[in-house]
Structure formats: C-alpha cells, structure tokens
Amino acid sequence: MIEARNLRKTFNKGKVVAVDDVSFTARDGQITGLLGPNGAGKTTTLRMLYTLLKPDSGSMRVDGLDPENSPLLIKRALGVVPDSRGLYDRLTARENIRYYGRLHGLSRDKIDQRIQYFSDVLDMGEFIDRRTDGFSQGQRVKVAIARALMHEPRTVLLDEPSNGLDVMTTRALREFLRELKKQGHCVVLSTHIMQEVAALCDHIVIIANGKVAAEGSARELLARSGEPNLEDAFVKLIGSDEGLLA
Amino acid sequence: MNAVFIKEMLDNFRDRRVIINTLILGPLMGPVIFAVMISFMTRQATERMEAQLELPVIGAEHAPNLIGYLERQGVIIKAAPDNPEQAIRTEEEEVILRINADFAEAWVEGRPAPLELIADQSLRYTGTTIARVRGYLNGYSSQVGQLRLQLRGVHPELTRPIQVQVTDLSTPESRGGMILAFLPYFILITVFMGSMHMAIDTTAGERERKSLEPLLINPLPRWQIMAGKLAATTTFALMTLGLGLIAFVYAMSFLPVADMDIALNLDFRVAAWAFLLVAPAALLAAALLTILAAFAKSFREAQSYMGMVILVPMIPSFWILIDPTRTETWMTMVPLLSQNVLILELVRGEPVNLAWIGLSILSTSLAALALAAVAGTLYNRPKLIFTSG
Numbered sequence: 247m248i249e250a251r252n253l254r255k256t257f258n259k260g261k262v263v264a265v266d267d268v269s270f271t272a273r274d275g276q277i278t279g280l281l282g283p284n285g286a287g288k289t290t291t292l293r294m295l296y297t298l299l300k301p302d303s304g305s306m307r308v309d310g311l312d313p314e315n316s317p318l319l320i321k322r323a324l325g326v327v328p329d330s331r332g333l334y335d336r337l338t339a340r341e342n343i344r345y346y347g348r349l350h351g352l353s354r355d356k357i358d359q360r361i362q363y364f365s366d367v368l369d370m371g372e373f374i375d376r377r378t379d380g381f382s383q384g385q386r387v388k389v390a391i392a393r394a395l396m397h398e399p400r401t402v403l404l405d406e407p408s409n410g411l412d413v414m415t416t417r418a419l420r421e422f423l424r425e426l427k428k429q430g431h432c433v434v435l436s437t438h439i440m441q442e443v444a445a446l447c448d449h450i451v452i453i454a455n456g457k458v459a460a461e462g463s464a465r466e467l468l469a470r471s472g473e474p475n476l477e478d479a480f481v482k483l484i485g486s487d488e489g490l491l492a
Numbered sequence: 493m494n495a496v497f498i499k500e501m502l503d504n505f506r507d508r509r510v511i512i513n514t515l516i517l518g519p520l521m522g523p524v525i526f527a528v529m530i531s532f533m534t535r536q537a538t539e540r541m542e543a544q545l546e547l548p549v550i551g552a553e554h555a556p557n558l559i560g561y562l563e564r565q566g567v568i569i570k571a572a573p574d575n576p577e578q579a580i581r582t583e584e585e586e587v588i589l590r591i592n593a594d595f596a597e598a599w600v601e602g603r604p605a606p607l608e609l610i611a612d613q614s615l616r617y618t619g620t621t622i623a624r625v626r627g628y629l630n631g632y633s634s635q636v637g638q639l640r641l642q643l644r645g646v647h648p649e650l651t652r653p654i655q656v657q658v659t660d661l662s663t664p665e666s667r668g669g670m671i672l673a674f675l676p677y678f679i680l681i682t683v684f685m686g687s688m689h690m691a692i693d694t695t696a697g698e699r700e701r702k703s704l705e706p707l708l709i710n711p712l713p714r715w716q717i718m719a720g721k722l723a724a725t726t727t728f729a730l731m732t733l734g735l736g737l738i739a740f741v742y743a744m745s746f747l748p749v750a751d752m753d754i755a756l757n758l759d760f761r762v763a764a765w766a767f768l769l770v771a772p773a774a775l776l777a778a779a780l781l782t783i784l785a786a787f788a789k790s791f792r793e794a795q796s797y798m799g800m801v802i803l804v805p806m807i808p809s810f811w812i813l814i815d816p817t818r819t820e821t822w823m824t825m826v827p828l829l830s831q832n833v834l835i836l837e838l839v840r841g842e843p844v845n846l847a848w849i850g851l852s853i854l855s856t857s858l859a860a861l862a863l864a865a866v867a868g869t870l871y872n873r874p875k876l877i878f879t880s881g
Contacts, residue, residue: 332706333703390706393706
C-alpha cells in the first residue's frame, strides 16, 4: 500500500515546480492509475515514490515504511519499471534479469526458478537467451518487468508501461497486471492513455499541473463531471484538452 | 557489490572494441613506440659518429695546408653550394666551412686566422657534426701552435698548465636510464588507457543507455554500486598494466642494446617491482576517470574530457626530462611523480629502496582512496542520475 501526502518537488532552485501538491492512496489488491497529460508531474511523482528523488515537502509511506528511516527496506518492498527500460545490450535477457536478482541478494536457485516463471508467464522463451541488442519495445518491457519483479515485491510501480507496445503485447501486459492484482499486489501505473485507465484501473488519480485534479473510480469520476464518457470527463476535470492526443 | 563487479566484467568482455583497445592496443602501444623511438635514436647517433664526415668548404684555395690536414683525417672535402646560408636553412647541409681571403694574410703575419662555421645550432642533430668539425679544426690549430713554439725553442708543454681528465663513473645501467627517461610515462599511461573505456562505460555509458535509473532502484547503498564499478575498472587497468609490462620486457630484448653500450635493466624482476609501484596508480586512474565520466551525459562527451586527463601523467615525465635531478624523499610522496622517479631508479639498476617504494605506494593509495571515496558519493546527486532534468 502506498500513501502519499502533499508531495511537492521543484527543480532549478524552486523555479520549476514539477509536482506541486499530490496526495493519494493506492491500496493492495487494486490497480491505481495516475492519469495526466504529458508534463503533469506523473514521472516525478513516481520517482519520489521509488525514492530516487527526495520530495521538498510532504510525506509518503510504502506499507507503512518511511523512506527517510528505511531507504533500503522500502526499495525491497517495491518493484519498479521506470520510464527508461535501460537494458544492457551486450547481455542476454536472462543475464539482464539475473543481474538484478543478484543485486537483490537472491540465491542462484531462486533466480533460476523466477526466470523460468517469468519466461512462461510473459512468453519470453523465444528470446530469453538472446542479447537484448535489437529487441523490440515489447520484448524490452517484458525483460524490464521480469527484472523489476524478481524479488516478489508487494507493491509494483510502472511508468508508462504500454508506451510503444503493439495491441497484442498491450493485451498481454494488461492480463499480467490483472493477475498481479488478483494475487493481492498493489499496482500503480502512470499513463496518458484514456483507454488504458478505463480498461484496467480500479482507482484513478488525475494529475494536472502538479496537482491532483480529481480522484476516484471511473464511475465516480463520470458522475462527478456529469459527462457521458471518460474522455470528456477527463477534459472537464483538468480544465483543458492538452496532451490528450499525444 | 560483487554482483556489480561480475556484471561489469562480463558486460565489457563481451565488447570486442574494449578488448582490442584496452587489452591489446593499450599494452602494446607504449613498448612499440618506445622501442622504435629508442632504436631510431641510437642508430642515428651511432651513424653520425662513425660515418665519414662530408664537409662543404668555401674558399678551400685560401688554406691548402688546412684542407690537406682535414683530408688526412678522413674528411671528404666537397665544393660548397652557391648559396650556403640557404643550404643550411633548407637543411641540405648541416655545417659549411668558410675560409675567407684574409685567412692566408693573417696566417702569414702570425695573427689568429679567422674561420667561419655556418650551421643552425637549434637543430639538435647537427650538434654531433659541429663538434666533429671543431675537433678537427682544434687539432690542426694546436698542432701548428706547437710547431711554432718548437721553432722558437719553447717546450710546447708550457702552454698546457693543466691537464683535465674525466673519470666516468657512470655505469652502463645509469646511461641506459638516461635514454629511458620516458619509460615511466609509457608504463603509467597503460593504467589510464586501461581504465578509460571502462570508466566511461560504467558511468556515462550507463546514463546514455538509461540503465542507471533502474539500477539505482535496487536495494543497495549507492556507494556499493560505485565500488563494484570501480573494482571492475581497476581490474581492467591492472590487466593492461601487467600486459604492458610483459610487452615491455619482450620489446627490450629487440633493442640494439649492445650498440648503445648501456644495459637496459628491465627484466621480469624489475617489471614485478614496477607493477607493485604502479598498482595503486591504477585505482587512482580508475577513480579519477570515473569521477570525470560520471559528470558526462554521453559516451562522446566523456571521451572529450578523457583526452585532457591522459596528459596528466605526462607532466612529471616532462619535468624529469627538463630538470633531471637526484631522487629525493619528498618526490616519492607525490603520486605519479613518485612512480616516475622510482621506475627510473629501478631501470638504472640501483638498489631497491624499500622505504621509498613504501612511501610511494602509501601516498598513491591514500590519494586513490580519497578519490574513490569522492566517486562513491557521486550517485547521491540526482543531477548525475537522470538523463534529463
């Protein structure tokens, strides 16, 4: 579970306000979507959640852990697929994943067993022993997901997971995320794609200009805006249609 | 930390470019350039000493006796070119002797007879030739001088109140060391060459690939990640150093050592000492280059910084070349300079001074660890993590 309270982050000595005031709660067994136009502060929010950036003010807890007091424990509790997949081209998919397993201090048997599991679940058997140089976006995302979830984290953060994926891979990805939810994980993803939230998320947090514009389930958001579909509701709630077509 | 080390080693061994650059070209470059340089220099020097001297002379008819003397000494007298100054400037001739018409006049009157040597003394290689011509002329001068005194009944010894004799105590080893002044540089440079690619790949390269952000999300203190990277970089530097020294030992056996009348004391025993001496400098180089590369956003940007750093180990070598003084204790405490002077001591065949070697290793290690500690804190700065922003 993630609890974020009044997170704020500025860059260039306060001149650029990336995240102004973001609060939300992401519960276990739910998929929470951070929805917002490009540049709304989604990635910065996520970076604060996975403790790579320190908030200027505000607080956050992951499963009750405070990043100030237990930075390493919090990283162990999280599985993160960042915006930049960043695979090592000269290593095979298996070696890329194994490296992260080792960094988490997993045993050799455990690593082999987890790689086998992901290879089956994410359908990676065909390319698991190939060098990642020349992988498609879909293959890269699969490797990045397997790598991030090696240590069976309770909470999973994904930054724009379906970026650059084809229809089939997107479907497979959604299926996988629903499976995580069924297993009781807390899943948080950021996206600017409307259909994705509508199809996937139990809880939607709309972020615009570094602030939470609205929060709730798809049905609640529709009801609040009085619009017939989510796209119109979104435009109305953030007060503009910028970034929707991006 | 181990995991980082193993991964970086595996990752870089997969890159053929790295292997060729750091493990083959890096170690070979120094010895090859050095061997070619040395053998070229010595061959030129010996050729100049032994070859017959050809001397263009202007106005040979004014001093037939002098010309006769020179020819008896084996000098080949040539006709001078039309424009002697021009010939010297274009380096067609090294030295030209000019005998003016007033030579004979002064000679007959018993005044010192003027001779003119035309040469460009800023050209280093003419030095030997000028010295040889002067030697012949001085020989002729003193021969005639003695004859004149004898004619007047004066013992020629009277004109030599003192006789200086130099007793040369330089050993063949120490003379070899003079020529080898640049050897330490070529050895030191191997650790920089060896760590350069790796330092860039593990920092700026990681940023360019955008793999740094996911890497740092792993539950590891950041200094440990950096330590793993540094360990891998240092290992590469040490491999390059070891291979370079082995290449040097073999290259030395191809040099015309016998012709030079010097002994190049670079066998495997000396190489082992040199390895020990330079090993801390490997960590120093790795840490220094890693710090620099960590600030670069891309491989290319990092490479442009590296070009400058490669010059750093050159400074002490130049300094020693310009001002060759005795080794003093304070020198052995300055990183990079200490390796320079102590390697020179070793190849000169002087007894191993354990205290100096200890000081050098200690001071260099301290400097290296300090830099490594700085490197360890680098990834606490968000600026160095994200590719944008």
